[in-house]
Amino acid sequence: MTNKSRIIVIGGGAAGMMAAGAAAATGARVLLLEKMQQPGRKLAITGKGRCNLTNICEIREFIEHFGKNGKFLRQTFHHFFNRELVDFFAGNGLETVTERGGRVFPASGKAPEVVKIMRDWLQKSGVTVRFNSPVEELLLKDKKLAGVMVKGEEFPAAAVVLATGGKSYPKTGSTGDGYRLAESCGHTIIALRPALVPLICAENHTRAAQGLTLRNIAVTLFINQKKTSRLFGEILFTADGVSGPTILTLSHQVVSNLESGDQVEIELDLKPALDEKKLDTRLIRDFHKRGKEDMESILRGLLPRELLSACLQMTGIDPQRQGHHVTTQERKRLRSWLKGLRLQISGYRPLDEAIITAGGVSLKEINPKTMASLRLDNLFIAGELLDLQADTGGYNLQAAFSTGHLAGISAASLII
Template identity: 55%
Template sequence: MKALKVIVIGGGPAGLMAAGQAAEAGADTLLLEKMKRTGLKLSITGKGRCNITNIADISDFISHFGKTGPFLRQTFARFFNTDLMTFFNELGLKLVTERGGRVFPASGKAPDVWRVLLQWNKKSGVSINHSASVEKILIHNERVTGVVSQGREISCDAVILATGGASYPSTGSTGDGYRLCEAAGHTIIPVRQALVPLETYGDEAKKMAGLNLRNVNTRMFVSGKKKREQFGEIVFTEFGLTGPSILTLSGEAVDSLRNGHKVAFSIDLKPALDEKKLDARLQRDIDSRGKEQIGSLLRGLIPREMVPVCLDLTRICGEHPASGISAKERVRLRTWLKDFRLEVSGCRPFAEAIITSGGADIREIDPMTMESRKTKGLFIAGELLDIQADTGGYNLQAAFSTGWLSGRSAAQITTLPKKNTSKKPKKDGFS
């Protein structure tokens, strides 16, 4: 029986996984990558360390995707975190599990993940064409017949679209896949930044740029109402805020801003103390260190970089003796320590977003196979789909899992005779 011909568009995590799986399942597989090499974004993900997955159980895992999570249940039932870890171990990539269940390559080097995937693809028989952008997916009678790449038609039985989103465009994720999806009849949910640093009004953040706060509680308010909160780490920057907690909350913040709402973050610098205990702590410090200046006393409560900002916002003179602080000033200080507010003015560009929110509407994708419900033989995987999760390895697992399922499914589709619409058949590009 003649092998099916499968074309994978995009050489990121989903594309590399899909191509290798399709080839191992017996398909004659061609991967088309628009850049000079595959895996550019994969090589820089996770601050260069590549958080490939998380050891959370499936229910917890899915909860990190919000309302789109249930779509992935069937995919994860076929290929999940333990399967991915076994897959990499068998390829010779050692892994380590760190705080929060995050799984990384033991080397701490993201390029190692790309290298083993590339070697596996080549060993599996995948043909890879670099600098090969795709202008069009050829469709006849609602069925894929091939693609047009660099002006040349290449026929095939199935196409796996895994071009990534619009984040980090310098790595090749420039949104081409959305155009190809839409041309194939798919609805594209509006694309916006996610897991992205946020900009804030005022110069408070700028004054503390570089300061990293751990173990603080961050609450997000939308039009004055508390929506979500996140305990963990935040980082102040020249433009505003970043860090794991901020990135986790950023997607909803961006959507709220787009809808015309005001967004503010309230930072609780002393989450282990309620207001009564914090007030008692302040009083003890004042009683024991009353002769010191208030600014000096504050350095025992908050990082040095925060002291000028605190004094400015609470309208307290830092040069006065701590024993001279008034009851009203103590209330303002206590309130600020539990509720330091920064209003969000916007978000950073796609070039700084870790992932993209929005994309191909998952209601038009079969979760059992990742095949399009609009076009037979078209499969969509990875960040191109409208599925987004928190930081922690969840998004890469989704890319690998949807890539795995689409590759396996594409290699097993039932083909029908296709009408050749080209006047002159051209070389198909397969090895």
């Protein structure tokens, strides 16, 4: 086989490594070009370093996590889905565990192990990998791709898989090159925006709580004062707002609402296990029992230390006020604050800090049965570069692995 009959995969992330290995497993000659010194830099930091590989839920539910574009993935998932992914890793020596919410992780809890398994698999499959090789241009000849250009050098190919990822966390290598490369072949790029991104609060009351994580919190989203969704789980206070799983999940909707100029607020129920009445009884008891202590000290029994100043500021209660002297009005304000801490959302963090880049190559220009470009016969596109984005829970990586696998097999079928 000559260089002209090989497949070039651009990008050594989850999608690109899977595409390269799957193509090589069918007997194709494959060259993987990765711009960084190592592959899988993003993969190695996923899931807070634990890598949430996939989710064991059924296809129908899985697809719902991608919103309206999810149906594009139906055929891809019929080709290679969560069971196949778990079996693939088991076959290559990676044990997995399934946790709450169907989330699948490596049993070791170490994301870099996933990268190592993929690297070893590429080597075993006979894929040639070149690092420090940023693809700068796609070479077109007679309305077909003839190869790619890296640092002024031409690399001929019979088919190309473009899997350069999104534009978030650029230090991992995902700097958005693929959007320009796809555009150069006539593809449409749906406007890029951050998804799964921390939110910025208008007021700075909660700044002192930076770094604090609260579990078992109910978060309600209000758009133009109307309750639109409610989630239960974890929230993290940041330097200028909020993050954590519940917030990241809501962020996709929030970003589009903010873009439309809507008023966005979130309400935190810090005591979801107590209804208003039970909470009131608890407050009366505490104020009575600890009547000689000041509010700052009493509140320490009810709240993490980091939230004390926000609570006192927002309820207007004097920190020196003794338990015995707390008025009914003050108790009411405190109760309302604990059950409904309202934060106005004024913005979101930039694309760099988003877990996912929303938008990307228009799905209307990709064949969902093969991942082939409808613009050029021998171009295949996979992974986050496509206009696909899902909630947290392992859905995004599965989409990268599945589209990568299908793109690799389809590219190989062109030349074998």
